[in-house]
Amino acid sequence: MNSLLSGERPEIAGRALSVAPDDTVAFDDARPAAGDGVARELARLVDPSVPTDAAERAIAVDQTNTSVIVDERLVVKVVGRWAAADRAAHLLERLAGAGSTEVAGYAGRVDWRHPTLGTSALAIVTEYLPGAQDGWDWAVDDVAALLAGTGPEPGFPAVLGATVARLHDALGAHAVPAPDDAPALRERRALVALDAALEATGRSGGPTAARLANRAGRLRRDIRSLGATLPGLAFDLHGDLHVGQVLRSPGTPPRYTVIDFDGDPQLDASERGRTDAAARDVAHLLVSLDLVAAVAQKRLGRADPAAFAWADRARDSLLAAYRGTLVRSELLDPALLPGLEAEQLAAELTYADRFLPRWRYAPDAAITHRHPSTDELPEDPWTPPPFEPTST
Known part of the structure; x- marks a missing residue:
């Protein structure tokens, strides 16, 4: 189900939400992180069956938004910037309504109604896919x-x-x-x-x-x-x-x-x-x-x-x-x-x-x-760089 927060600085897990002039979204002036309870509380707003003590685990990727695994069954994606997830939330909701199985199961979204900025998606909650x-x-x-x-x-x-x-x-x-x-x-x-x-x-x-x-x-x-x-x-x-x-x-x-x-x-x-x-x-x-x-x-x-x-x-x-x-x-x-x-x-x-x-x-x-070369400039054949296990 979807949920809605209202106000200029609503609280989640005891931390006040804010939007900076550059549209950065913060919780007590910091990004949320696994273990601080923010993702768990957002998940509970969408799915009340999530336990109050459900575990949180970080997804180890570098990204603009913050994604946290909650209760080993849900992924909570929390925006890093205002309106950053509006498009995704809209399309995932549409695909869920169409019965699409080509995306992870959509549990819902948490919107934030701000008194001056309007309403925007704060978090999207989807199915967690173990081993993916x-x-x-x-x-x-x-x-x-x-x-x-x-x-x-x-x-x-x-x-x-x-x-x-x-x-x-x-x-x-x-x-x-x-x-x-x-x-x-x-x-x-x-x-x-x-x-x-x-x-x-x-x-x-x-x-x-x-x-x-x-x-x-x-x-x-x-x-x-x-x-x-x-x-x-x-x-x-x-x-x-x-x-x-x-x-x-x-x-x-x-x-x-x-x-x-x-x-x-x-x-x-x-x-x-x-x-x-x-x-x-x-x-x-x-x-x-x-x-x-x-x-x-x-x-x-x-x-x-x-x-x-x-x-x-x-x-x-x-x-x-x-x-x-x-x-x-x-x-x-x-x-x-x-x-x-x-x-x-x-x-x-x-x-x-x-x-x-x-x-x-x-x-x-x-x-x-x-694309074939014109050979107008001298060029070396392409060769791959040395392999580094930590990168593509």
């Missing part, structure tokens, strides 16, 4: 095993395609015609992303800069194709879909669930809430298969053409399963995929430049594989 791993672990494990000759051809690409198709069928029930200028806007956004990637890699230097510069014309050509497409249909997407947003839980067969509906973290909050074409989610997921191939090569400590040969097969399998499962076939315009994939590859490089420099090698590998 995200795709940067399980997908890379599967592909690395294949490349090492110790594992079979992974079957997950088809599962992912069918899973996302079912999500899109549920969310796409609210699809509306995109505005007439949608093709031009998509093209403009993608060109900005490519220019940002070129600037970032050029500023940082190194072999990635030459490889990207030698392929910028091909990327730009794919992006320009967006302007010649139809507006199509638009609806609320996942917005930041990649294998890392898919949990795999142990079982026979394993269970796959999609998480994190907050939208693209590189976009402003106002942009994350915009509707878009189904092809954007699909393009992002296809790109992530190429990134898995790059990470698997890093894991093995060598460049291996078999990795991208797998990615080629995996992309075909995912797309075939998506199209074969999608009931609302009018949602997908495949003509958008090349341009949106090119944009996402560029965005991955910019993300690496801004937040995670060690990630640059992965989109660099995908761009180098997918």
